[in-house]
Amino acid sequence: MNCSYVFLANGFEEIEALSVVDIMRRAGLEVKTVSINADLNVTGAHGVNVVADMKIAGADFSEAEWLIAPGGLPGSQYLHESEAVSAALKSHAAKNGKIAAICAAPAFVLSPLGILDGKEATCYPGCEGKFRKEVIRKDAHVVKDGNIITANGPASAAMFALAIVAHTLGEAVAQEIGAGMLYYQQPVNIYL
Numbered sequence: 001m002n003c004s005y006v007f008l009a010n011g012f013e014e015i016e017a018l019s020v021v022d023i024m025r026r027a028g029l030e031v032k033t034v035s036i037n038a039d040l041n042v043t044g045a046h047g048v049n050v051v052a053d054m055k056i057a058g059a060d061f062s063e064a065e066w067l068i069a070p071g072g073l074p075g076s077q078y079l080h081e082s083e084a085v086s087a088a089l090k091s092h093a094a095k096n097g098k099i100a101a102i103c104a105a106p107a108f109v110l111s112p113l114g115i116l117d118g119k120e121a122t123c124y125p126g127c128e129g130k131f132r133k134e135v136i137r138k139d140a141h142v143v144k145d146g147n148i149i150t151a152n153g154p155a156s157a158a159m160f161a162l163a164i165v166a167h168t169l170g171e172a173v174a175q176e177i178g179a180g181m182l183y184y185q186q187p188v189n190i191y192l
Contacts, residue, residue, distance in 0.1 A: 001168070004031040004066035004098075005059075008052050009079050013072030014044035016102045016157045020068060023161035027169055027177050031066075034059060036082045045072040061088040064097065066164060069110070071103020071124060071153065079109045089113055098167070102151040102160050107131050110150075119145040122152045158183060 004024060006017055017033070024031045035042050035052035042050050061067060067089055069079055079085050092099060093115045101110050106123040107130035110116050117134035122143045131137055141156040142149065142163045149167065151160035162183070166174035 001029065002063045002065040004029060004068065005034050005061060005064055006031060006068045006070065007034050007036060007056070007079055007082075007085050008042040008050060008070070009036045009075040009082070010043050011045045011072050011078060012042065012070050012075035013103055013154055014046055014048045014050075015154045016072065016151075016160070017044070017070035018050070019157040020070065020100075020102075020161040020164065023158060023177060023181075024164060026180070027165045027173055029065070029165070029168060031068075036078065036085060045075060056082070056084045059084075059088075061092065064088075064092060065168065066098045066100055067092050068099075068164070069101040069105035071101070071105045071108075073104055073108075076104035076108035079105065080112060085109070086113060089115060096147055098147045098149075098164075100149040100151075100160070100164055102157065103127075103153045104130075106150040110148075111135055116148065116150075119148055121145065121148070121150040123150065124153045 032053040036056045040052045103124040104127045106121050107127040111131045120136045120138050120143050122138050122140050142151045142159050149163050162174045
């Protein structure tokens with residue numbers, strides 16, 4: 001299984017990024033955080049400072065398992081403005097690669113690139129105006145359409161991460177990880 005990458009920009013929503021990294025690693029998936037800053041230091045929307053695993057400058061995402069965009073503002077806007085992030089996402093989408101985004105990121109990061117055109121997706125309430133008209137908007141915690149998973153916000157972060165695990169390793173593994181975290185009694189895919 002190839003490495004997955006979570007893009008981090010100043011103003012990212014901490015719970016949406018770090019819970020995804022945590023839960024994916026619990027499932028045995030390799031995942032790295034990627035700073036779009038000039039250095040490895042990234043500050044979240046609520047002042048949590050993170051030292052990313054790598055910088056985006058010079059990174060190669062051609063063999064990535066997942067490319068993941070957490071939400072938060074202005075973090076999602078900064079991801080949108082990053083040519084390197086946009087290029088990686090467009091290339092990955094063109095080969096039907098696995099892409100996930102949560103909160104403001106589906107609307108700010110994925111939709112402008114056309115990645116969600118003709119797909120069902122969700123985002124943080126109030127961000128729908130950033131969706132292109134070709135997006136099929138769903139009001140749900142987590143929405144999976146093919147190899148794209150979107151989620152609506154911080155309270156859905158664990159569910160979002162477990163959906164990524166389920167899509168990658170199967171529902172049984174996601175159930176096991178969720179149960180170990182005392183997360184839920186019903187299948188992860190109840191919201192998909």
